[in-house]
């Protein structure tokens with residue numbers, strides 16, 4: 001038993017998994033306070049890479065702050081995500097080398113249109129991870145669901161309730177963030193494989 005058995009099983013079977021209560025209310029509040037304290041350093045998120053990089057709120061309306069895995073203010077959550085990385089490698093042989101992550105804040109009304117996190121074939125992002133840092137009284141009518149397209153035009157809507165963890169295979173699942181009535185906070189990350197040849 002590692003404490004991650006359910007989420008690892010579901011990821012192995014379906015390619016995606018949701019675990020409510022991965023963080024306690026206190027852990028979620030501490031991480032949300034850390035994000036709040038750093039709010040002045042957040043920057044508008046863009047889409048595309050290098051020359052194709054643009055900021056367009058109609059496509060993506062959040063602001064982000066990239067994080068350092070070793071940041072002492074982010075412990076013990078980073079230690080748990082490191083334990084999760086090791087479990088995924090041991091149980092599913094995923095060869096995940098490290099986690100890169102950022103805080104994200106979506107102001108009310110902001111969205112992120114349907115997309116794939118991996119730039120096809122040229123990216124080492126293997127598993128997308130989202131941890132929601134909202135209060136735990138988030139209700140369906142507040143919006144802000146993560147819509148995960150699981151097969152053909154079927155989808156699952158995940159409530160961004162504080163403490164919920166979502167994992168999915170970055171190259172397989174298109175997804176979008178629906179606009180919310182309230183500010184919507186998260187820590188989003190990608191477990192990456194090593195670059196080819198390294």
Ligand SMILES: O=C(O)CCC(=O)C(=O)O
Nearest residue numbers: 112117130146177186188
């Ligand atoms: O916040 C979420 O639910 C997903 C965010 C997302 O899709 C991304 O940052 O690529």
Ligand SMILES: [Fe+2]
Nearest residue numbers: 115116117175
């Ligand atoms: Fe995404």
